[in-house]
Amino acid sequence: MKRILLLGAGRSAASLIQYLCDNATAESWRIRIGDISVGHLQPLMEAVTCVDLLNFDVHNERQRAEEVQQADLVISLLPAAFHILVAQECLKQNKNLITASYVTPAFKALHQEAEEKNLTILMESGLDPGIDHMSAMAVIHRLKDAGGKITSFKSFTGGLVAPESDNNPWRYKFTWNPRNVVLAGQGTAKYIKNGTYKFIPYHQLFKRTDEFFVEGYGQFEGYANRDSLSYREPYGLADIPTMLRGTLRRPGYCAAWDVFVQLGLTDDSYTLEGTENMTHCSFIEAFLPPATTQGQSITERLAAYTGIPADGTIMEKIVWLGLFEEKSIELTGATPAQVLEKILKEKWTLAPGDKDMIVMQHLFEYEQEGEKREITSTLVATGDDETHTAMAKTVGLPVGILAKLLLQGKINQRGVVIPIYPELYKPVLEELKQFGVDFVEKERVLQE
Numbered sequence: 530m531k532r533i534l535l536l537g538a539g540r541s542a543a544s545l546i547q548y549l550c551d552n553a554t555a556e557s558w559r560i561r562i563g564d565i566s567v568g569h570l571q572p573l574m575e576a577v578t579c580v581d582l583l584n585f586d587v588h589n590e591r592q593r594a595e596e597v598q599q600a601d602l603v604i605s606l607l608p609a610a611f612h613i614l615v616a617q618e619c620l621k622q623n624k625n626l627i628t629a630s631y632v633t634p635a636f637k638a639l640h641q642e643a644e645e646k647n648l649t650i651l652m653e654s655g656l657d658p659g660i661d662h663m664s665a666m667a668v669i670h671r672l673k674d675a676g677g678k679i680t681s682f683k684s685f686t687g688g689l690v691a692p693e694s695d696n697n698p699w700r701y702k703f704t705w706n707p708r709n710v711v712l713a714g715q716g717t718a719k720y721i722k723n724g725t726y727k728f729i730p731y732h733q734l735f736k737r738t739d740e741f742f743v744e745g746y747g748q749f750e751g752y753a754n755r756d757s758l759s760y761r762e763p764y765g766l767a768d769i770p771t772m773l774r775g776t777l778r779r780p781g782y783c784a785a786w787d788v789f790v791q792l793g794l795t796d797d798s799y800t801l802e803g804t805e806n807m808t809h810c811s812f813i814e815a816f817l818p819p820a821t822t823q824g825q826s827i828t829e830r831l832a833a834y835t836g837i838p839a840d841g842t843i844m845e846k847i848v849w850l851g852l853f854e855e856k857s858i859e860l861t862g863a864t865p866a867q868v869l870e871k872i873l874k875e876k877w878t879l880a881p882g883d884k885d886m887i888v889m890q891h892l893f894e895y896e897q898e899g900e901k902r903e904i905t906s907t908l909v910a911t912g913d914d915e916t917h918t919a920m921a922k923t924v925g926l927p928v929g930i931l932a933k934l935l936l937q938g939k940i941n942q943r944g945v946v947i948p949i950y951p952e953l954y955k956p957v958l959e960e961l962k963q964f965g966v967d968f969v970e971k972e973r974v975l976q977e
Contacts, residue, residue, distance in 0.1 A: 530557050531936050534596055536585060536615060537606030538564040541629070541655070541705060543917055545606070545925030546570075546580075552933060553579040563596060564607075587611045598622050602936055604928060608706075612636075616650055623648060627932055629655030629924050636945050644944035651940070653947040654931050655924035656887065657686040660908070660961070661774075662760075662947055663927070663954035664968055665891055668906055669764060670951065672895050680770055680901075681894035685741060685751040687777025688920050691884035691911045692746070698846045700779035702877045704885040704912075704920040711795055711870045713776065718753035720773040721761075729753055735787035741777065741890055743907055749888065751775040752783055763949050777888055785846040788835050789869060792816045797866035804868060807858045809851055812868055827853055850876050879915035886911050887919040889968075894975065901975040906968045926964055930957045 533549060535542070549560050562570065563585025574580050586592060587607060597603055597618045602625050605615045609630040616639060619626045625648055632652050643650050653659055661684055672679055688704040689695075703710060718729040729737055734752055741749040757774040761767050789795055793816055801807075807815070810827065817830050825833075828848070832839035847853075850872060858868055879885065889908040894901065912918035931948065934940050934956060941952065948954050961967065 530559050531601045532559045533602050534600035535562045535604045538562055538567055538570055541921050541924040542606050543921040545929050548926055548929035550577055587614055593618050597624055600624055604932055625649045625935055627651045627654055627928055629928055631658055640945040647943055649943055650945045651931055654928050659927050660923055661686055662949050663958055666949045666954055677895040677897040679895045683773045683892040685775045685777045686889040689886045691886040694883040698849045699782055701782055702879050704918055707870050707874055711866050712797055716755045718755055720753055720757035722771050724770040735783040738783050748780050749777045750780050750783055751777050785843045791835050794865050794869045797864045800862050800864055804858055804863050805861045808855045810853050810855055813852050883915045884912045885918045885920055887923050903973055903975050905971045908968045910966050927957050930960050
């Protein structure tokens with residue numbers, strides 16, 4: 530009997546839990562699921578004999594040590610900041626670990642010790658990062674093996690709403706951690722284009738977007754992720770002239786979100802005074818300069834200050850969110866980003882029956898035998914409902930498949946690893962097809 534400890538049972542865990550339960554009997558697994566609260570899982574797990582639930586506090590050193598000690602494999606879907614505590618405990622007790630989150634400098638520092646202890650800390654194993662690495666490497670290795678030279682690689686992913694649930698002016702709803710959405714893009718985006726390094730500071734990020742078309746789903750826009758350069762070496766593309774990774778949204782989203790950036794509403798670095806007495810309207814008022822003419826409305830002032838039309842589609846989006854309403858914020862000692870998050874959650878939460886949608890698109894340009902060609906590789910996955918979402922599916926299923934491979938002894942990579950190796954990505958991509966997670970490729974010759 531192999532024992533799996535899953536830490537984190539939030540919105541991205543539903544499909545992973547289902548996958549682990551579905552495979553538990555055949556694989557002889559016993560599963561323990563821990564989170565700060567697991568009450569929402571109790572009704573679902575009553576008839577499942579292979580699962581134990583526990584209230585878990587990652588800061589409780591004794592509990593953390595006891596639970597990791599009993600496990601053969603640890604999976605962490607906790608908030609990203611807590612993974613390092615779990616990883617350090619796993620290293621102490623010689624346990625393998627899988628997470629869906631990015632490799633940070635703190636994790637890189639664990640690589641040598643994990644390697645020496647013959648352990649695998651498998652990270653970036655969910656959607657983005659995760660499936661993006663796996664699907665990209667499958668094409669990259671195929672092209673290289675055929676003698677192709679890749680000259681450009683662009684990759685964009687978005688967690689969006691399915692067309693049938695696309696019913697608000699933003700064409701967006703939360704399908705993952707709202708806080709991460711509010712803070713997305715902060716820092717400077719770095720990429721390379723035609724051999725020249727390019728940098729986009731945060732205050733310009735949402736002004737500089739690329740356009741995309743996905744057959745059957747229409748137009749999208751993408752903005753650059755923070756660091757596209759760090760993946761050149763792992764992908765084997767150290768000398769590539771153009772490489773860019775980014776996030777997809779529907780057209781118009783970025784221009785409207787840029788208003789929040791310009792106002793300072795996404796700032797999480799300080800605490801606002803007086804939030805307990807603020808309304809949505811006075812929150813916006815606090816970031817605007819005084820009126821320039823008598824009787825100037827708050828929407829006119831916002832338009833003048835940010836340079837948007839007072840009666841255009843951007844203002845329509847902002848009005849729809851209720852940002853000019855005299856509705857109490859009901860927060861004390863909050864940052865601007867926390868206030869904005871609370872307001873957005875009231876409007877952007879998936880309603881009963883809503884379906885989300887994941888869209889991922891890779892664009893490769895390469896040269897082979899004197900000919901320039903382009904490959905477009907596209908994934909569109911739709912959720913079943915507001916609980917079994919496409920986000921949960923695409924984050925959780927690859928983690929579950931990799932957990933199975935690791936427990937079966939089929940993964941030989943050691944240290945801190947991301948799934949860029951054929952032994953990792955090939956079986957995952959193949960099994961994902963059974964769940965409707967599959968890429969459609971199109972190729973064409975580029976005209977000179």
